[in-house]
Amino acid sequence: MPSDPRSPRLVPDLASGGEKHRELQKVNERLRELVASLKSEQERLAEARASSLPTPTPPPMAGSEHGAIDLEKKRLVAELALAREAIDHASAERERLRLRLADIEAENRRICDEYVAVEEKSSELAQLFVALDRIHGALTRDEVLGALQEIVINLIGTEELAVLEVQGDRLAPIHTFGVDPEPLRDIALGAGTIGRTAATGVLHLAGRGEPTPEDRDLTACVPLKVGDRVYAVLAIFRLLGHKPGLTEADHAVFELLSSHAGIALHLRAQTARPAAAG
Amino acid sequence: MPRLPGTAPERAATALSGTPDSGGRAQVYLHAGQLAVAARPTAITTILGSCVAVCLYDRSTGIGGMNHFLLPYHVERDRSARFGTVAVPALVEEVLRAGATRGTLVAKIFGGASVIGAFKTSRNLGEENAALARRLLEEAGIPVLDQDVGGTKGRKLIFHVDDGTAWVRQL
Amino acid sequence: MVDRKKILLVDDSSTVLLMERMILSKSEYDVVTAKDGLEGVEKARAERPDLILMDVVMPRMDGFEACRKLREAEETATIPVIMVTTRGELASVETGYASGCNDYVTKPINGLELLAKVRSCLGQ
The missing domain is CATH 1.10.287 (Helix Hairpins)
Structure with a gap:
């Protein structure tokens, strides 16, 4: 035959x-x-x-x-x-x-x-479990920030990120990786994509709305919340070269980080060293 | 799906004699899961393990392209070029959209290595990828001029879209 | 008795190790881990795994060097190594192959892709 x-x-x-x-x-x-x-x-x-x-x-x-x-x-x-x-x-x-x-x-x-x-689906759930485990397994604020960095690098696929804390009506970088922290030193709440994310608490994804020139490398801006309050913002810049774009699984990780990373940072705030910026 | 048009200045294709000299062509590195199509002289480079790359070119227009897929069959929720059943039809569609003529399109297939080639069992990812590429090209009526698939070694592949020259080195 | 395959995971990131464990836990594998290239080479000699998933950028000894060491030693020379790299660029992948890796996957790890390559490497 x-x-x-x-x-x-x-x-x-x-x-x-x-x-x-x-x-x-x-x-x-x-x-x-x-x-x-x-x-x-x-x-x-x-x-x-x-x-x-x-x-x-x-x-x-x-x-x-x-x-x-x-x-x-x-x-x-x-x-x-x-x-x-x-x-x-x-x-x-x-x-x-x-x-x-x-x-x-x-x-x-x-x-x-x-x-x-x-x-x-199982891989996506595994990603969420890993992210949760790493964030809540961190004992100090620095460890939370380290875990956040590892999650973003290894689960999302970027080597350019920053975490900016809301301090009154301003935002200040408390952790950066692969990007120059200088332009992020002093952002007003509501200014630009990062400031707007902090002010509104709404996840920003590139491709939705017109980016301002200074934000054109931004791929995503995740509000890290404690309840309804935005505690910090996770800014994700360019993705790795072989990563064509964000997926549904990435969005799920962002949602998880939004509701858990802020709490973890907040709870471990007292463990921060006085000069933790940069 | 990323589509990377060639950006090199117009110039006559330089025939190769088994060397990887780019001859002034635009250079594109193709990551796994991507495909690239160019209407100008372009050298597309990629590295293949069990993945497979299909190279297409149209000798009448000098338009061509390459994909690099990891797995044979796509899933409903992920129709990306990581899968052969998406990457091969998408490549054909993209080169035609760039101006190639279907009747003069020809193909070359590379990759599909298997780490345990000597003790192969019923399932071999590299072979499955290569077999799928052959079947889809046959169904599309595109002749396969050349192929270097299987074996146990990875391959570095450089493909010149404008004259269809492919340079392969086992790694 | 099913022949359980042993896989050695080498990565300095707990996130990656946990993710790999989670993906591989769906199949019946014995998993051992190492936190850098040096420990990876030692574990490979002691454990004789059927397959190694090797990160590239690690403290003490990177994945390329670890791979070269594995290939130099008779007892580990033929163990298949899949490089798990953040850098999918040409030079990095080429160096991986030159160091003796058999295949590569890029981070972020895709579960389907990793499992397919692992099973193929193990002849399953």
């Missing part, structure tokens, strides 16, 4: 789905063998039918011979009818199996897609 271009693709081998997939593969194999054997049977019958057809010009013969030939003809016609019936039956069976195979392939694809979707 020639290789079927619609042949089922491999489902990722996994502990739970692997068994089912292997079963499906076995069924597929058995069906293929059955189809192949039916095909060869059909070919055999077709050959039998061809060889049983009467020759075009029979030679003249005696009366008793005619009787014998008639009898033989009848036998052959009956055999031919049987053969045709068998062929029809085999064709119907083959069609049934073809449809069944298509069903199995579709099921195979569905299981594969479902598995992959579960896998992706």
Whole structure:
């Protein structure tokens, strides 16, 4: 049997789905063998039918011979009818199996897609768990800031970030990585994208609204809150070169940071060294 | 999906003789999961392990491009060029949009290595990636002129979109 | 008895180690960890893992150097190493291969991608 271009693709081998997939593969194999054997049977019958057809010009013969030939003809016609019936039956069976195979392939694809979707979801949840674990596992304010940096670098994919604390009506950088802290030294609440995020408490994502020239490298601005109050702002600048853009999973991490990182910083505020800026 | 048009000045393509000399072409480094298409002389470079890169070029116009995908089949919620089933049709679509002619498009396939090539089992990511590329190109009616796939080594690939020259070195 | 594969994770970031553990915990792997390249090489010799996931930028000994050390020693020369790098740029990846890595993934780690490569490397 020639290789079927619609042949089922491999489902990722996994502990739970692997068994089912292997079963499906076995069924597929058995069906293929059955189809192949039916095909060869059909070919055999077709050959039998061809060889049983009467020759075009029979030679003249005696009366008793005619009787014998008639009898033989009848036998052959009956055999031919049987053969045709068998062929029809085999064709119907083959069609049934073809449809069944298509069903199995579709099921195979569905299981594969479902598995992959579960896998992706599971990765997203893992990201959230890791972020939560790191933030709340930090014992001092510096450790929270370090954890925040690691989360942003390794889970979001950027090496340019800043955390700015709300101090009255101003914002001051308490941690920067990969960016010059100077332009961030003194931002008024409500000024620019960072100041606006601090004032409104609304997550800013690049591409939504027109960026001001000084904010054009900003990819996201996450308000880090304590309840409804914005405690600090996490500014994320350019993403890593191989990261094309933010994903839904990144948004989920931002939401988590928004509601947990602020609390963690607030709770450990007394552990801050007097001059922690920069 | 990032599309990186070539920015080099117009000039005649320089034929290579197995060397990675860029011949003054614009340089593009292609990260995994991205694709690049150029309508001007451009050298696209990438590094492949089990990933596969499909290179397309149209000899009538000198327009071409390359993808670099990691996994064969995309998922409903992520239709990025990290997956072959997205990256290959997207590359074809992008080169046609850039002005290439379907009838004169040809392809080359590279990558798909396997760390355990000598003891391969039923599932081999590199082979799956390469097989998918071949199948999708066949379905699209694009002939594959050349391929260097499989094996156990990574590859550095430089592709000149304007004349279809590909330079591959095993790493 | 299923043959449980052992994977060594080498990274100085607790965040990455935890993330890798979480992703790999979905399959039946024994996981050991090391916090830098030097410890990674020592653990590789002692534990003889089936696969190593190696970060690049680490204190004491970076991932490239660790990989070269692994390849130099007979007992660790053939252990597959997947480089896990923040830097997907040409020079960095090329250096990784030159140091003896077999494949690479970029950070942030994508669960699907990492699992697919790990399983492929382990022949699963």
